[in-house]
Amino acid sequence: MTSIVQSPNLEILAREPEGFSIWKGPPFNNGQPAIKLERVSCTVARFSDNGSRLMVTKNNSVISVYDGYSSNEIRSFEIPSLLGAALSPCGTYLQTFQKSTNPQDKNVVLWEIHSGASVYQHFQKNMTKATWPSIQFSSDESVACRLATNEIQFFDSKDFSKGFIYKLRLPGVAAIELSKAPGSYIAAFLPESKGIPASIQIFSSNKDAQTQPIARRSFFRCSTVTMHWNKLSSGLLVVAQSDVDKTNQSYYGESKLNYLTTDGSHEGLVSLRKEGPVHDVQWSYSGLEFAVVYGFMPAKATIFDKKGNPSLELGQGPYNTVRFNPKGRVVCLAGFGNLPGDMAFWDYKEKKLLGTTKAECSVTSEWSPDGRYFMTATTAPRLQIDNGIKIFHHDGSLYFKKMFNKLYQADWKPETPESFSDIDELVTSVNTIKIGDNEKKAQGSKSTETSKIPASIAQKPAAYRPPHAKNADSVKAELFGGIAPATEISKNALRNKKRREKQKEKKAAESGIRLF
Amino acid sequence: MQSRIRCGLLDRSIFRVSIIIDKGNELCYIVISSAAAALDLLRLEAKLANETWCMSASTATVRSSSIDLRLGCIHGKTFKKPRRPYEKERLDAELKLVGEYGLRCKRELWRVQYALSRIRNAARELLTLDEKNPRRIFEGEALLRRMNRYGLLGEGQNKLDYVLALTVENFLERRLQTLVFKSGMAKSIHHARVLIRQRHIRVGRQVVNIPSFMVRVDSAKHIDFSLTSPFGGGRPGRVKRKNQKAAAKKAAGGDGDEDDEE
Numbered sequence: 139m140t141s142i143v144q145s146p147n148l149e150i151l152a153r154e155p156e157g158f159s160i161w162k163g164p165p166f167n168n169g170q171p172a173i174k175l176e177r178v179s180c181t182v183a184r185f186s187d188n189g190s191r192l193m194v195t196k197n198n199s200v201i202s203v204y205d206g207y208s209s210n211e212i213r214s215f216e217i218p219s220l221l222g223a224a225l226s227p228c229g230t231y232l233q234t235f236q237k238s239t240n241p242q243d244k245n246v247v248l249w250e251i252h253s254g255a256s257v258y259q260h261f262q263k264n265m266t267k268a269t270w271p272s273i274q275f276s277s278d279e280s281v282a283c284r285l286a287t288n289e290i291q292f293f294d295s296k297d298f299s300k301g302f303i304y305k306l307r308l309p310g311v312a313a314i315e316l317s318k319a320p321g322s323y324i325a326a327f328l329p330e331s332k333g334i335p336a337s338i339q340i341f342s343s344n345k346d347a348q349t350q351p352i353a354r355r356s357f358f359r360c361s362t363v364t365m366h367w368n369k370l371s372s373g374l375l376v377v378a379q380s381d382v383d384k385t386n387q388s389y390y391g392e393s394k395l396n397y398l399t400t401d402g403s404h405e406g407l408v409s410l411r412k413e414g415p416v417h418d419v420q421w422s423y424s425g426l427e428f429a430v431v432y433g434f435m436p437a438k439a440t441i442f443d444k445k446g447n448p449s450l451e452l453g454q455g456p457y458n459t460v461r462f463n464p465k466g467r468v469v470c471l472a473g474f475g476n477l478p479g480d481m482a483f484w485d486y487k488e489k490k491l492l493g494t495t496k497a498e499c500s501v502t503s504e505w506s507p508d509g510r511y512f513m514t515a516t517t518a519p520r521l522q523i524d525n526g527i528k529i530f531h532h533d534g535s536l537y538f539k540k541m542f543n544k545l546y547q548a549d550w551k552p553e554t555p556e557s558f559s560d561i562d563e564l565v566t567s568v569n570t571i572k573i574g575d576n577e578k579k580a581q582g583s584k585s586t587e588t589s590k591i592p593a594s595i596a597q598k599p600a601a602y603r604p605p606h607a608k609n610a611d612s613v614k615a616e617l618f619g620g621i622a623p624a625t626e627i628s629k630n631a632l633r634n635k636k637r638r639e640k641q642k643e644k645k646a647a648e649s650g651i652r653l654f
Numbered sequence: 655m656q657s658r659i660r661c662g663l664l665d666r667s668i669f670r671v672s673i674i675i676d677k678g679n680e681l682c683y684i685v686i687s688s689a690a691a692a693l694d695l696l697r698l699e700a701k702l703a704n705e706t707w708c709m710s711a712s713t714a715t716v717r718s719s720s721i722d723l724r725l726g727c728i729h730g731k732t733f734k735k736p737r738r739p740y741e742k743e744r745l746d747a748e749l750k751l752v753g754e755y756g757l758r759c760k761r762e763l764w765r766v767q768y769a770l771s772r773i774r775n776a777a778r779e780l781l782t783l784d785e786k787n788p789r790r791i792f793e794g795e796a797l798l799r800r801m802n803r804y805g806l807l808g809e810g811q812n813k814l815d816y817v818l819a820l821t822v823e824n825f826l827e828r829r830l831q832t833l834v835f836k837s838g839m840a841k842s843i844h845h846a847r848v849l850i851r852q853r854h855i856r857v858g859r860q861v862v863n864i865p866s867f868m869v870r871v872d873s874a875k876h877i878d879f880s881l882t883s884p885f886g887g888g889r890p891g892r893v894k895r896k897n898q899k900a901a902a903k904k905a906a907g908g909d910g911d912e913d914d915e916e
Contacts (some may be wrong), residue, residue: 334884357839359841394838406878407875
């Protein structure tokens with residue numbers, strides 16, 4: 139007899155001007171979500187990375203930490219002139235940044251939530267998006283490190299009172315990224331100085347192995363860098379952006395995608411077949427492949443394996459976002475931001491398009507932790523009207539929609555994908571696609587209409603044939619007696635011819651009907 | 655079956671031996687080229703599937719072979735000067751290409767144009783042959799393979815007609831200088847030329863010093879800073895080392911050293 143493991147419930151956090159509330163997630167009874175936690179007024183609300191704690195900043199400089207499962211308040215901290223706060227991944231620590239007036243005032247404080255005491259503090263002059271949170275943790279909180287000028291300081295995450303236990307000296311380091319799961323490597327970015335190129339170096343987090351970098355890559359023409367580690371900490375994707383495009387192709391600068399592996403098998407550019415900026419790059423949840431959306435619009439999307447070789451081309455289209463499903467078979471290509479919001483759902487194991495749909499004016503998009511739902515939200519500081527949440531199934535059909543007057547944030551509660559079972563419907567639906575392709579197309583007429591449109595956008599325009607080329611053909615036909623052109627019609631020309639004939643027939647049929 | 659070819663008959667020393675086998679006509683082309691410092695005797699093992707070869711130790715060939723014995727005196731022109739010297743449009747177009755790809759002089763451009771015209775002539779001549787002509791098939795395939803290998807033709811373009819549509823820009827894009835610039839390893843196209851010439855760039859494991867090196871498609875991924883270069887992890891260059899020594903001396907030593915620096 140097998141014991142049934144209860145998979146955790148999905149929960150959605152929605153924050154409005156009056157405060158945030160937590161809904162009991164899909165599936166919804168009666169088409170309306172059940173409210174788990176009533177509205178609590180706040181300015182910031184964020185879950186920790188594993189979903190066990192929820193941090194809420196209330197407007198009078200009070201931070202409350204709630205338990206993620208029971209939604210009860212555990213502890214609250216009173217911190218004057220608060221500017222930023224962040225939870226550690228397992229929810230054990232809370233970092234806060236306060237406005238400071240003099241260097242003696244240590245304004246970054248690390249609190250332990252369980253006891254409520256502060257365990258570490260230091261002074262940091264100002265806070266930017268790239269340098270917050272100051273203390274980075276790995277996913278299991280075994281490694282903690284901090285970027286100080288010209289060096290990286292490592293802490294003992296069990297006992298912060300010792301201060302830093304060892305440090306890695308790197309003159310000129312500007313940004314670091316600790317690998318999350320497991321936390322065995324750290325990537326450092328040193329920007330370009332006088333003649334020396336910018337470089338990304340990967341070091342081990344162990345004290346003993348830190349003499350030489352494990353991998354390094356140098357390049358010029360780069361001002362900012364975003365680094366993405368994968369789940370197994372075996373590969374690092376680096377998007378290097380520059381503000382000025384020296385190849386004179388774009389006003390907005392250029393970006394290049396580099397890929398570094400910790401075993402040294404690949405240390406270089408990912409070869410992208412289309413010119414243009416890299417719009418989005420994401421690792422899959424298994425960490426074995428990554429998807430890139432790149433190129434001038436219409437952008438190309440490709441999935442690469444962990445060696446950096448392309449494994450699947452997802453075509454061209456108006457896309458600039460890609461999101462992997464946590465249960466690992468479906469990928470969603472979407473065009474949000476300044477694009478009209480086309481979404482395409484692909485099964486990349488079976489290499490089939492599951493469905494396409496549209497979600498206009500979305501700002502954020504996220505798969506649910508169990509992989510069955512995809513939520514897009516239109517949120518307020520970016521768009522002041524049409525705020526709302528839309529939830530889709532994994533094949534693109536709309537499941538739930540709710541409009542708000544003003545919505546600031548809509549998030550899933552994070553859970554580990556392993557605690558959910560595989561999606562049975564996905565397996566059976568893929569099988570039905572294989573067997574009954576025609577009947578599925580007939581049923582979903584709307585989805586096929588929308589799927590035809592991206593296909594026609596993606597199709598290359600027919601080659602331009604100048605008039606003298608046509609004449610040459612006809613001249614050739616006269617010379618050779620009309621045999622030559624009959625044999626040599628290219629595939630595109632044949633297709634065009636068939637399409638023209640069909641259109642002519644349709645027009646003739648229509649005009650015939652109108653006559654009557 | 656394994657065979658051995660012993661080449662002891664030639665009076666020049668052998669550097670490299672290439673064997674091209676045309677099974678259909680039972681022809682074997684052995685091309686032997688020489689270089690200054692090379693091996694005296696080269697013993698090759700040619701692995702052939704279903705053929706038997708009988709060799710005699712003294713003769714260096716297989717029947718119907720052709721060896722290029724003009725080693726050391728092969729010296730042809732690589733560029734062609736234009737017919738009209740002062741044509742305004744041609745001068746403008748050439749100057750634009752020279753500036754865009756960072757070439758040193760017009761001759762570098764004329765060299766590429768000459769190479770392109772030779773390839774086009776070969777393709778044009780093959781196209782006049784009958785479709786089933788063995789020479790057209792063999793040489794056409796070889797030409798298309800070379801074009802694909804160097805990235806001048808794309809994946810789906812495998813007919814001789816596409817070779818006729820090649821332009822000078824296709825060739826100029828495949829130079830090492832442009833690829834170093836395009837991959838982000840240099841600040842400008844001229845910086846790329848300087849880096850290559852100053853031995854900072856390697857392709858695979860080999861340091862390449864030549865800006866006009868035609869990069870193959872599978873080598874394009876392996877362009878990187880060389881390991882001995884200061885940009886790629888080696889020790890700092892001569893000037894920096896000298897400055898560091900002087901700074902260290904100044905920090906440690908006294909007034910006597912200051913005269914040395916000036």
